[in-house]
Amino acid sequence: MDHVELLARAKVDDPRSESGVVLEGQYREAYDAMLDAHNAGLFVGLIGPVGAGKTALCRKFAEDLGRPFEWVTFSDLVRPANLVGSFDPTLVFKYGYAPEAFVPGPFTLAALKGGVFLANELNRGDEYVLNTMLDALEERRLYIPALRAWYRVHDDFYLIAAMNPAENRGTRRLPSAIRDRIKVWIRLAYPKRATELKIVAQHCREYELAPGQIELVLEMVEQTREDPAIESPASIRSSIGIARFAAERARRLGQPVDHKLLAQAARLVLSEAIRVKPGRNLEHYLDSLLTKTLGTTG
Template identity: 40%
Template sequence: MLEGGTFLANEINRATEYSQNTLLDPLEEASIGIPHLGRIKADESFFFICAMNPEELSGTHRLSEALKDRIKVWIKLTYPEKATELDIIRINLPEQFMVEESELELIYSIIDETRKNKVDIEVPASIRAGIAIAKLLGRRRYLEEKGIVKQKESVYVHLADITKHVLLGSIKPKPGVKVQPVIDRIINRTIGG
């Protein structure tokens, strides 16, 4: 702050109202008061960036109008392109967990299907759900190769089972919609029944 730089307040709308309010003075005055040190002025090149989750996610708080007023530029991000999302999943897989390219494609299609279903799903699965599915599938294969899991089944059986459990906590259905039938339809469309 004293020498410039950037401060990222990630997931700012998960901060309580009190925490958000502590940013008002520093953003307005470009300085902060610290007990026993006094007021510290930010260098002109200091930059504040914040990122927030979609407002409909649980655990988020509404940003106050005063805080919104002090944030000068707003950019709405969409999902990355398919190739980028697949790269993100690959990067997050431990080395020992092998997941075939065709399986990654299936995992992407599962996540993408939750995003396309605007009739039943209020909040679709994020890339984190894709990472979780890939890790669990890779772990299953790793355990089979090590002989720890004796029962070998089709990758489609494992993928369907893993998907059911991951999507259960990753998507939010619209009011009045039961989540399990929605997940079953997604699995049937992407993996097959």
């Protein structure tokens, strides 16, 4: 099979998929606030820790609206062209510097098609790059430098900004011009245990994991979120990873999920999922955590 056939087989015509969000508690409140803000013509900012479910919530929101969903995760490496688009050199040979040779970026696609654009980790972006979006947010028009032209932003275009708390490493103070255009601010935390249990169970449907087994996973993960020795705790993705890994290893070995398997899974997942504060030893911390919650280090 050559790569052309491989690409044709793997092409996704409808990129929508289950978001994995359980709409209850803080997620229901956030979703309803997003809906009210959207209907009022106000852009939304979501603030919460890494892995709290911000992206999944935004994806579900866009799917429920029936809108295209585009997103960019900001960092020092993101430049205006990553948002707006650029010329494809191979097409320039054929068409010259014309619209036919221009490849729109995610922000341009959302703005012109009336989609939902998620500005993920917005407060990690460079101010020069963020300013690329200002006219589209305020004047409902977008300037594309490569084409030297202004374009009308679709009436249905909607922006959601997702940010980590300001105290997190690598974040910047959000420029006032951008902050002023985001009118509704919603804070998310890690979900309550009952909600997170449902989320993990939803991502482990092919495994027969008892609620009590998932509870043990959540107990470990919650410890990392409450311990002052932890600088960056485990996320929902860590909970899912531990549960799935332990269940799959148990299936391969033909035995039930026990404390030893959970400890093995937790060590493999958490070793890179959490960050301890300076002066603390990660392996010693994991030994203590696993002994306390499971009675074994694996």
